[in-house]
Amino acid sequence: APTFQSRDNNSTCRKTSVAILGGGVAGITAAQALSNQSISDFLIIEYNGDIGGRMAHTTFGQDADGNPYVVELGANWVQGLGVEGGPENPVWTFAKQYNVSNTYSDYESILTYNETGPVNYTYLLDDFEDTWSIFEQNAGTLLTENRQDQNMRAGISLAGFKPKNNMAAQAVEWWEWDWETSYSPEESSFIFGITGYNETFYQFSEENNFVVDQRGFNAWLKGVASTYLKPNDTRLLLSTIVTDVAYSDSGVTVTMDDGSCVQADYAICTFSLGVLQNDVVVFEPELPDWKETSIATFQMGTYTKIFMQFNETFWDPDTQFFLYASPTTRGYYPVWQSLSTEGFLPGSNIIFATVVGRESYRIEAQDDETTKAELMEVLREMFPDVDIPEPIAFMYPRWSLTPWSYGSYSNWPPGTTLEAHQNLRANVERLYFAGEHTSAAYYGFLHGAWFEGREAGERIAGQLAKECVNVESGCGYYMSITRIMGRSGFLPAPMLPRHTSSTDRPATRPRPNRLSFIEHGPVDVSRPFQLSQKMDAAFTRSRLVSTE
Numbered sequence: 001a002p003t004f005q006s007r008d009n010n011s012t013c014r015k016t017s018v019a020i021l022g023g024g025v026a027g028i029t030a031a032q033a034l035s036n037q038s039i040s041d042f043l044i045i046e047y048n049g050d051i052g053g054r055m056a057h058t059t060f061g062q063d064a065d066g067n068p069y070v071v072e073l074g075a076n077w078v079q080g081l082g083v084e085g086g087p088e089n090p091v092w093t094f095a096k097q098y099n100v101s102n103t104y105s106d107y108e109s110i111l112t113y114n115e116t117g118p119v120n121y122t123y124l125l126d127d128f129e130d131t132w133s134i135f136e137q138n139a140g141t142l143l144t145e146n147r148q149d150q151n152m153r154a155g156i157s158l159a160g161f162k163p164k165n166n167m168a169a170q171a172v173e174w175w176e177w178d179w180e181t182s183y184s185p186e187e188s189s190f191i192f193g194i195t196g197y198n199e200t201f202y203q204f205s206e207e208n209n210f211v212v213d214q215r216g217f218n219a220w221l222k223g224v225a226s227t228y229l230k231p232n233d234t235r236l237l238l239s240t241i242v243t244d245v246a247y248s249d250s251g252v253t254v255t256m257d258d259g260s261c262v263q264a265d266y267a268i269c270t271f272s273l274g275v276l277q278n279d280v281v282v283f284e285p286e287l288p289d290w291k292e293t294s295i296a297t298f299q300m301g302t303y304t305k306i307f308m309q310f311n312e313t314f315w316d317p318d319t320q321f322f323l324y325a326s327p328t329t330r331g332y333y334p335v336w337q338s339l340s341t342e343g344f345l346p347g348s349n350i351i352f353a354t355v356v357g358r359e360s361y362r363i364e365a366q367d368d369e370t371t372k373a374e375l376m377e378v379l380r381e382m383f384p385d386v387d388i389p390e391p392i393a394f395m396y397p398r399w400s401l402t403p404w405s406y407g408s409y410s411n412w413p414p415g416t417t418l419e420a421h422q423n424l425r426a427n428v429e430r431l432y433f434a435g436e437h438t439s440a441a442y443y444g445f446l447h448g449a450w451f452e453g454r455e456a457g458e459r460i461a462g463q464l465a466k467e468c469v470n471v472e473s474g475c476g477y478y479m480s481i482t483r484i485m486g487r488s489g490f491l492p493a494p495m496l497p498r499h500t501s502s503t504d505r506p507a508t509r510p511r512p513n514r515l516s517f518i519e520h521g522p523v524d525v526s527r528p529f530q531l532s533q534k535m536d537a538a539f540t541r542s543r544l545v546s547t548e
């Protein structure tokens with residue numbers, strides 16, 4: 001049973017204005033937003049011995065001199081970079097600023113295989129792309145006409161792509177969908193799967209750059225943190241595990257596993273959706289029903305990279321991706337990426353496979369040797385003419401079992417709404433929530449965490465300063481739908497924010513008809529994004545409806 005003895009004796013707690021729970025992207029950005037508004041009295045409380053959260057790396061294998069390589073266990077790409085003169089992904093801005101080494105991911109650099117070896121089914125990639133331009137329009141129709149969401153399977157199928165028992169088509173669909181979202185089309189929202197894609201790849205750009213920086217991808221976040229934290233700053237509590245969070249309309253008390261506590265005027269909880277779903281932190285009082293419902297509704301996916309180093313590069317060193325279609329099982333070690341390729345870690349002889357969802361859970365539950373044997377069997381099928389040696393290094397993380405993340409990143413299930421998501425984001429009393437999962441526009445991405453951390457920091461800064469410096473994102477509390485409606489339950493009228501029509505978009509956009517609910521235009525990364533304002537407008541409309 002949880003004990004709250006520290007809270008009973010608050011005089012012994014360390015005092016601060018803002019307790020930031022978690023030192024991932026959202027937490028570090030929230031603290032930066034406070035610092036930018038001259039609020040220096042905050043504490044960042046982080047489980048791990050370093051900042052970065054799910055942007056996490058480790059050492060793996062070794063080079064010819066015996067020095068280990070650094071590989072990313074979590075986030076690996078800057079996704080959607082930006083176009084000349086247009087909005088730029090803030091992570092890309094910082095990656096450039098802090099010289100993070102990266103290479104363009106060329107998705108055309110792909111070879112396809114099945115259980116008999118190399119088989120060219122790349123034409124299916126084109127087929128799927130053609131289908132995409134149809135189903136994204138259909139998703140747009142559903143959104144603009146405020147119609148019921150479907151699952152992605154229905155969207156893909158109605159647009160004409162029906163893989164059924166064609167395993168090559170299944171592999172292609174996995175590459176196009178599951179690989180990005182960590183969920184199958186059956187498990188994913190059609191409308192918000194498409195808007196989620198469009199917000200990033202049509203607003204910024206469709207380019208993804210893969211990070212191979214030997215300092216680790218979090219080098220940029222450390223750079224950001226160093227602008228307001230001194231070396232060994234006592235406001236950063238590393239290796240500190242939060243167990244209890246007591247909140248009220250006058251403050252928040254945070255208790256750690258060693259019994260120590262922090263008493264704050266406000267707090268921002270940036271723990272992942274997986275952490276919230278696994279009840280590892282006790283909230284006092286219990287989170288309200290509307291909050292619990294939203295936490296239970298959204299999904300936490302698992303994305304697993306399995307690294308292998310060999311004593312030679314027996315695959316084509318000039319190709320970035322290798323797609324494998326299992327004869328029996330969709331998503332069975334489908335995507336392989338070479339790190340031995342120029343621009344990555346040439347000469348490293350490292351290749352890694354990726355699985356998601358149920359396949360991740362399956363391999364997380366088995367030992368390394370069993371998984372290694374499965375991978376070797378697949379490689380021998382893909383390269384029947386090669387005498388493949390045993391790997392000299394092998395490793396994969398178990399994200400769904402990791403106690404500070406419980407999964408990789410969030411996804412929207414079919415049939416949910418923006419309103420349900422706003423409840424995931426809304427504060428309870430003086431406890432705020434931020435992270436990739438609270439971003440309706442950029443959930444699952446580093447930049448989602450960045451925008452959300454900044455907004456939460458700015459809102460609290462507005463509360464503390466008693467003046468709203470940042471009028472664009474708004475200050476103060478977020479709205480929960482219950483707070484507006486005065487009750488929980490189904491909303492009587494659809495309240496989707498206005499979205500742009502295709503004619504509003506710059507002509508230079510690659511596929512101008514894709515759907516978005518954020519207006520396009522230059523985004524200055526020093527300014528917040530305005531989704532919340534649009535949502536607030538939607539909520540105002542809902543209040544009018546309910547009053548009527």
Ligand SMILES: Cc1cc2nc3c(=O)[nH]c(=O)nc-3n(C[C@H](O)[C@H](O)[C@H](O)COP(=O)(O)OP(=O)(O)OC[C@H]3O[C@@H](n4cnc5c(N)ncnc54)[C@H](O)[C@@H]3O)c2cc1C
Nearest residue numbers: 022024025026047053054075076077242435436445446449
């Ligand atoms: C395998 C994988 C691949 C990914 N690939 C990409 C990619 O290529 N591109 C991309 O943009 N995004 C990618 N992502 C998503 C990206 O990593 C996340 O969106 C982002 O890092 C989330 O940041 P956050 O601050 O919201 O959460 P987190 O990074 O989870 O930060 C929360 C922090 O809270 C801490 N914490 C949790 N519990 C406690 C506790 N009890 N006490 C104290 N501290 C606690 C954690 O240690 C963590 O540091 C990937 C993620 C994974 C796991």
